[in-house]
Amino acid sequence: MTSAMLILVGCQLLGELLRATFQLPIPGPVIGMFLLALALGLRARRTGNDRTPAPLKPAAEGLIANMGLLFVPAGVGIIAEAGVIRKEWLPILVAVAGSTILSLIVTALVMHWTLRPTHAHDTDRQGRAS
Template identity: 55%
Template structure:
């Protein structure tokens, strides 16, 4: 478990350094997850991947962290209670921002999904057409 935790924290550290050095607009943890995903499909897979008889230490550590994720929300809850006055004064812009950002996120997701599905259907149709021409 210490090795797996070192990998998780290390990828986040490397990502945070990259973010600051390269002035990337993404948060360090997002870049770290991307780097970890690349490591899991790349050459480091043999050290990080599970074996046939048991899960890897990385998988066990990640599962433990996820199962205790509720504890990570305690500081956010404390922050909300601490800033309750601001929330009471500024409730309308906060609610409006939440609603607008949710609706925009759904619209963008729908448009992207529609375009991806349309491209996929066009490829299938063109592949089917080429297959029929060959016969």
């Protein structure tokens, strides 16, 4: 479990260093998780084993089991900024609704594109070729 936590924290640190070095507008931990996903994907491709490495599995399951605790700081921040939210409720509401709708549309398009049967592509190609 210790090695897994070191891997996770190392990825987060690397992401934070990349964010600071290149002045990226994405949070360092998000960059770190993308790097971890990339490393795991490359490992799976190289070894042919797409299972989660044994040390990471218990650490990931432990973090997921306690995920509710990770939302406490965000909730405290919302309560602390209640005055700003009261003043700027309309732009906040529009931004939340707009980003939710945009996320749903993008997710639907990506799922539609990725879950399309492969034989449908062959039919389209044959139909266009003739």
